[in-house]
Each structure stands twice: as structure tokens, then as C-alpha cells.
Amino acid sequence: xxxxxxxxxxPVATIIAQFVRRWNVEVTFEETRRHWGVETQQQxxxxxxxxxxxxxxxxxxxxxxxxxxxxxxxxxxxIRATAGYRKSEATFSEVLAMVSRILWAEKYFTNSxxxxxxxxxxxxxxxxxxDQLASTA
Numbered sequence: 001x002x003x004x005x006x007x008x009x010x011p012v013a014t015i016i017a018q019f020v021r022r023w024n025v026e027v028t029f030e031e032t033r034r035h036w037g038v039e040t041q042q043q044x045x046x047x048x049x050x051x052x053x054x055x056x057x058x059x060x061x062x063x064x065x066x067x068x069x070x071x072x073x074x075x076x077x078x079i080r081a082t083a084g085y086r087k088s089e090a091t092f093s094e095v096l097a098m099v100s101r102i103l104w105a106e107k108y109f110t111n112s113x114x115x116x117x118x119x120x121x122x123x124x125x126x127x128x129x130x131d132q133l134a135s136t137a
Contacts, residue, residue, distance in 0.1 A: 031092035067095045
């Protein structure tokens with residue numbers, strides 16, 4: 001890999017440090033592209049980009065902030081690992097899955113002390129639930 005700078009007087013260590021700091025930004029752009037279509041064929045016009053990109057980045061930020069709050073409240077953030085690949089931080093896919101699961105569980109699968117009877121799903125609730133589950137597959 002080659003890392004370049006237009007500032008010829010900048011020390012090599014500084015150039016590399018600045019490159020490494022960009023990693024979180026690059027990952028954010030890649031995750032928003034993968035999950036919400038930022039910079040895809042649906043956004044090839046300047047007007048489409050100006051109209052939708054801020055909303056998509058706001059949605060990305062909202063999901064991240066929700067996950068941060070849920071973790072602070074004691075919810076676990078599962079990090080998937082395989083035998084050959086271990087990681088210490090969650091990907092946005094894992095964050096999105098956790099937030100979705102908690103929201104669905106609170107909407108569809110809660111029983112309270114005041115209502116010990118199980119919550120029966122209406123046909124409309126089943127449709128929403130199945131649509132949400134199908135879109136994650």
C-alpha cells in the first residue's frame with residue numbers, strides 16, 4: 001500500500017497517523033453505502049444526493065446513538081466472530097441488528113405484570129413483522 005501527501009515537508013509518521021484516523025470515516029461511508037444505498041445508482045444526480053444523503057447519514061447516526069444508549073442501559077451488543085476471524089468492535093450490521101431486535105421485542109413480545117395474558121398479534125402486526133424480518137434476510 002502506498003500513502004501519499006502533497007505536503008513534502010510533512011513527516012512520514014504524521015502522514016500515516018492521518019491516514020489511520022480516516023479509517024472510521026471510511027467505514028462509516030462504506031456501511032451507509034451498503035445498508036442505505038448512499039452513492040449508488042439511485043443517487044446519481046446532484047439533486048438526489050442533496051435530497052437523500054443528509055437523511056441517510058442522520059439515520060445512520062440515530063441508530064448508532066440508540067445502540068450506545070441501549071448498551072448503557074445494560075443490553076448486550078453481540079459481536080459475531082468466526083474461527084478464523086476475531087474482532088473486538090462491532091460492525092454497523094451488528095449494531096443495526098441489535099437495535100432492530102430490541103425494538104421488535106418491545107413492540108411484539110412484551111408481557112407486563114399488569115397484563116399477564118400473552119399479547120396476540122393482529123394480522124397487521126404479523127404483516128409488519130414478516131416484512132421487517134424478510135428485509136433483513
